[in-house]
Amino acid sequence: MSAIDKLYGPVTIVTVNVEGKMNGITVAWATRVSWHPKIVAVSIGKTRYSRELLDKADKFAVCIMGKGGREVAEYFGTVSGRNVNKFEKISYELSKSGLPIPSGTIAYLECKKTNQVEAGDHIVYFGLVEEEKVLKNEPPLVFGEGQIL
Template structure:
């Protein structure tokens, strides 16, 4: 583990729907970037299938995972949506905008992409929060040393 590994974040699954292709990816690189209007930034690797889909759409979801969803986080972080239907056996529902919301999550945000920035091997997507839901009153799963992955 290097020094960067000491940065802890909540474990989340970023979800998207591009032309009826549902996908999700486990991420730890998520942060609030604005209060008014409320905005969130996510960082997605350019080689990921999720990057391809985000380039085709204008919305994404963020499911903040509960501590009971550790295996779900591992699954969404280890399989590619290019050749796996990640939602096949997952308890989820679609928002009115068609974004997958994973049931059992601590919180959910639905965002409209308003900007993006190149960040080396990743792209940072800035999304304005258009819907937010607090689903459970509990501490989320953490991404970091001895917590996940």
């Protein structure tokens, strides 16, 4: 185990709805980067299908998963939207701006994509938080050292 694996992150599902195509990707590399205004950053592998969608998207949602969302997070984190419509099997609601919010979400942020930066084998997308909602007041699942805790 390397030191960088000790950098635990929240288990989130980043969702988009681009030209009627909905998808979500499990992301542990998500963090706040500004308070005024509220800005978050999510790091997406260059080879992910979500990267193609996020490049086209003007907004995305960061859905923070609670203990009831473990299986959903595992599903969204192991299959690709390139081959499967992940939302076919999973129940969800639509946010104010039409972004899918999967079951198991305890809180979510609706973000306007502001810019993106290449970082090695990932792209970091920055989102200005336009709406936020807490659905359940409990702690998030966290990911570190190769597992969801």
